Amino acid sequence: MDRLSALPTLGVGVLYNPSLPEILRAEVEAVDYIEITPDMFWTDHGPGSDPQYEELESWVEFLDWIAKRRPIVAHNIGLSIGNAGRFDENYVRHIESWNQRYRFPWHSDHLAFADVVGADGHIRNAGSALPVPYDFEALDMLVERVNRVQEIVPVPFLLENNVYFVVIPDQEMTEPQFLNALTARTGCGLLLDIHNLYANARNHHFDARDFVEGLDLTRVVETHIAGGSEFAGMYTDSHSGACPEAVWELLEHVVPRAPNLRAITFEFHDSYYPFLGPEGVRDQLTRARSIFARHSESDIDATSIRTRAL
Amino acid sequence: MTLRAFEHALSELVASPASCLAVRGGGDDFFRRFDLSEKEKKRLKEVVWQKGMSVSCSVYRSNRITPLYTMLHFSCLLLADRLKTEVDQYWAISDAPDLQFKPEIERFGRFLKSRIVTGVITNPYLDEILDYELAVNALQFISRQKILAQIQSATSQPESGPLQLNPLIRVVRFRHEPFELLKYLEQEKVPPSEVPGGEFFIVINAAGELIEWGQLDGDLGRVLLRIQEDGICRERSPEVMELARAGLVVPAQRGDDADIADVTLLDPI
Numbered sequence: 001m002d003r004l005s006a007l008p009t010l011g012v013g014v015l016y017n018p019s020l021p022e023i024l025r026a027e028v029e030a031v032d033y034i035e036i037t038p039d040m041f042w043t044d045h046g047p048g049s050d051p052q053y054e055e056l057e058s059w060v061e062f063l064d065w066i067a068k069r070r071p072i073v074a075h076n077i078g079l080s081i082g083n084a085g086r087f088d089e090n091y092v093r094h095i096e097s098w099n100q101r102y103r104f105p106w107h108s109d110h111l112a113f114a115d116v117v118g119a120d121g122h123i124r125n126a127g128s129a130l131p132v133p134y135d136f137e138a139l140d141m142l143v144e145r146v147n148r149v150q151e152i153v154p155v156p157f158l159l160e161n162n163v164y165f166v167v168i169p170d171q172e173m174t175e176p177q178f179l180n181a182l183t184a185r186t187g188c189g190l191l192l193d194i195h196n197l198y199a200n201a202r203n204h205h206f207d208a209r210d211f212v213e214g215l216d217l218t219r220v221v222e223t224h225i226a227g228g229s230e231f232a233g234m235y236t237d238s239h240s241g242a243c244p245e246a247v248w249e250l251l252e253h254v255v256p257r258a259p260n261l262r263a264i265t266f267e268f269h270d271s272y273y274p275f276l277g278p279e280g281v282r283d284q285l286t287r288a289r290s291i292f293a294r295h296s297e298s299d300i301d302a303t304s305i306r307t308r309a310l
Numbered sequence: 311m312t313l314r315a316f317e318h319a320l321s322e323l324v325a326s327p328a329s330c331l332a333v334r335g336g337g338d339d340f341f342r343r344f345d346l347s348e349k350e351k352k353r354l355k356e357v358v359w360q361k362g363m364s365v366s367c368s369v370y371r372s373n374r375i376t377p378l379y380t381m382l383h384f385s386c387l388l389l390a391d392r393l394k395t396e397v398d399q400y401w402a403i404s405d406a407p408d409l410q411f412k413p414e415i416e417r418f419g420r421f422l423k424s425r426i427v428t429g430v431i432t433n434p435y436l437d438e439i440l441d442y443e444l445a446v447n448a449l450q451f452i453s454r455q456k457i458l459a460q461i462q463s464a465t466s467q468p469e470s471g472p473l474q475l476n477p478l479i480r481v482v483r484f485r486h487e488p489f490e491l492l493k494y495l496e497q498e499k500v501p502p503s504e505v506p507g508g509e510f511f512i513v514i515n516a517a518g519e520l521i522e523w524g525q526l527d528g529d530l531g532r533v534l535l536r537i538q539e540d541g542i543c544r545e546r547s548p549e550v551m552e553l554a555r556a557g558l559v560v561p562a563q564r565g566d567d568a569d570i571a572d573v574t575l576l577d578p579i
Contacts, residue, residue, distance in 0.1 A: 043410055043411075043412045043413075043451060044410055045413075054451075054453075055453070056451060057452075057453045057454055057455060057456070058454070082317070083317065084313040084314035084316075084317055085314040085317070085318070113317050113321075116314075116317050116318045116321045117314060117318070118318055119315075119318070119343070119344075119345075124318075124321065126317075126321040126324065126325075126370075127321070127324060127325060127369070127370035127371075127373050127374055128324070128366070128369050128370055128373055130317070130320060130321060130324065130366075132313075132317075133313070133316070133353075135313075137313050138313060141313070164362070165360075165361075165362030165363070165365040165366045165369070166357045166360045166362040166363050166366055167357075167360065167362070168353055168357065169352070169353050169356045169357070170349065170352075170353065203362065231365060231368065232361075232364060232365050232368060233361055233365075234361065234362060234365045236365065236369065
């Protein structure tokens with residue numbers, strides 16, 4: 001059996017942000033699992049520092065509280081796996097130490113580079129997650145790195161499709177071809193960010209369903225859903241509240257076609273929580289559960305697909 | 311190695327609208343800094359014309375300003391229209407962008423301090439509000455339980471040795487009435503010019519579940535500020551003993567427990 005198909009079905013969860021502790025302390029049952037960005041729970045003092053990763057005590061205390069009640073999934077932002085100048089094995093080992101603590105069913109990161117190495121050898125943060133060219137040179141580099149991640153962290157590793165505002169011209173593969181080649185050569189899974197796909201399709205004028213048709217959906221273990229906003233003539237992944245209808249329609253399209261889908265994560269930025277409110281969060285989770293339950297053949301625990309009040 | 315150079319060049323363009331415009335202008339100066347293939351140069355020359363490039367540049371700026379605006383919010387309010395100028399200046403000289411909140415806040419804090427000292431920024435309240443916010447932020451990132459345990463252990467030892475500021479405490483000197491100033495800022499308002507002046511000492515305390523602050527008497531405040539700046543105190547004046555009784559200064563740590571001393575000092579700004 002493929003290791004992805006053996007994964008447990010988690011249900012519907014939310015990506016942790018600073019607005020959530022109050023809600024979760026009141027009713028942690030509102031979510032089936034919590035996805036965390038581990039990087040938010042520490043300060044990285046950089047290579048060679050001792051300790052390199054200094055944990056934020058109050059944040060970790062709350063994480064420990066959640067971990068006793070709900071599964072934790074890691075969605076990292078610090079690997080920068082597409083950075084051709086550096087592959088940070090220390091970072092991967094640190095993720096593994098957190099995996100030992102919190103027993104992630106899987107972990108994920110972004111198919112992008114978030115920092116670069118300058119000609120002087122110094123590491124510079126790129127300010128956002130920038131896309132790698134879908135070329136064979138980048139593919140070969142990523143295959144080697146994904147394999148190394150999978151050697152160090154024994155649970156499945158997923159890569160998330162990136163949002164991009166510029167299209168690198170004259171690429172050797174399409175994005176689905178690149179993702180398919182990467183998953184086929186490494187056995188890694190995919191975190192299909194439906195909202196990123198929607199934003200890219202809208203900004204770059206292609207049909208998101210064609211993208212889905214071209215993708216090997218057996219590799220999709222998790223999806224992200226979110227809201228976004230218009231900015232300077234483009235649609236951005238600002239995670240600014242409720243999902244647009246088009247994202248729900250796309251989710252509805254993907255779920256029955258992704259046999260190994262195990263989780264749907266709603267993302268929102270904490271600065272939008274005052275507008276969304278607990279009712280708004282509950283509505284998004286309820287709708288996602290409804291779609292998951294309607295289409296999924298997985299045996300989601302009945303308690304996890306009940307509508308719950310936050 | 312060209313993929314590495316391509317990524318570096320793309321990230322530089324995203325960080326610099328001026329470089330994008332230079333490439334649009336047709337010059338090759340930008341590319342001389344990178345070991346790029348002809349295909350990669352061609353890609354970048356096309357990319358700068360895409361609408362998404364200006365969006366990428368804006369997202370970059372938004373992501374970089376987020377930690378500053380979030381964690382030094384009152385200081386940013388005081389800078390008001392000047393914020394953009396100062397951030398641009400900071401980014402022009404800060405060639406190691408870091409989205410880690412703590413180091414980025416400290417670096418920007420040091421930059422603003424230098425601008426205040428040299429008279430470039432003349433806002434009368436910024437110096438003290440910046441000190442206040444840097445102090446609060448320093449306390450937000452410390453390991454409270456670990457330090458509490460170390461203080462517990464230290465206070466059970468003989469009292470004859472040197473003292474230090476309690477690592478869970480920071481003291482900030484205000485030149486204007488702090489309650490007034492903070493009241494306006496908490497309401498997202500820029501304080502008026504007539505906030506009463508004087509010398510006031512605010513103690514910020516992270517010993518409890520929440521960070522709290524209160525005002526300290528002038529004599530005690532001056533002594534506590536000196537201990538904070540010196541890092542160590544060997545005198546046993548009545549003020550020092552009173553501060554020790556209040557738990558604001560504690561026995562200094564040495565040897566295996568030295569990490570308590572490491573967090574005693576305010577991060578240099």
